[in-house]
Amino acid sequence: MAFEFTAENKRKFDEILTRYPVQRAAMLPALWLAQQQHGWISHEVMEYVGSLLGLSPAKVYETVTFYTMFHLKPIGRHHFQVCRTLPCQLMGAEGITSHLEKKLGVKLGETSGDGRYTLSEVECLGSCGTAPMLQLNDDYHENLTPEKLDALIASLK
Numbered sequence: 277m278a279f280e281f282t283a284e285n286k287r288k289f290d291e292i293l294t295r296y297p298v299q300r301a302a303m304l305p306a307l308w309l310a311q312q313q314h315g316w317i318s319h320e321v322m323e324y325v326g327s328l329l330g331l332s333p334a335k336v337y338e339t340v341t342f343y344t345m346f347h348l349k350p351i352g353r354h355h356f357q358v359c360r361t362l363p364c365q366l367m368g369a370e371g372i373t374s375h376l377e378k379k380l381g382v383k384l385g386e387t388s389g390d391g392r393y394t395l396s397e398v399e400c401l402g403s404c405g406t407a408p409m410l411q412l413n414d415d416y417h418e419n420l421t422p423e424k425l426d427a428l429i430a431s432l433k
């Protein structure tokens with residue numbers, strides 16, 4: 277089924293447009309809004325957002341693939357994004373990822389069969405002073421230890 281903004285999101289989109297001098301400049305917030313509604317950026321979403329802004333799907337695709345905050349496939353309800361850049365790496369990011377793989381039963385880059393968890397690695401999230409850290413959906417979790425991860429996972433159940 278083709279994607280369209282809900283009436284409420286269409287209103288938000290119209291409001292976003294008023295903030296930019298040219299329509300195409302609204303592409304990032306428009307895509308973010310679409311992802312919040314749909315959960316990920318499908319081809320239908322790219323076509324729809326492109327049509328609203330007078331841009332080709334190829335131009336939208338270029339942008340979506342550049343920014344890691346956009347998901348090109350469905351993701352789980354709980355999306356763990358472990359920072360893998362050097363400061364986090366030196367503080368044990370690899371162990372964080374492998375602990376999550378074991379506890380969540382999902383391999384890096386994959387989503388669990390029940391759609392509950394997705395595990396990804398990302399580049400620096402700007403919180404190097406509290407390494408190792410991860411982003412779970414919209415929230416940061418910092419100074420991670422295996423115990424903290426276990427408590428975090430338990431809080432999701």
Ligand code: FES
Nearest residue numbers: 359364400403404
């Ligand atoms: S290196 Fe991990 S937050 Fe910067």
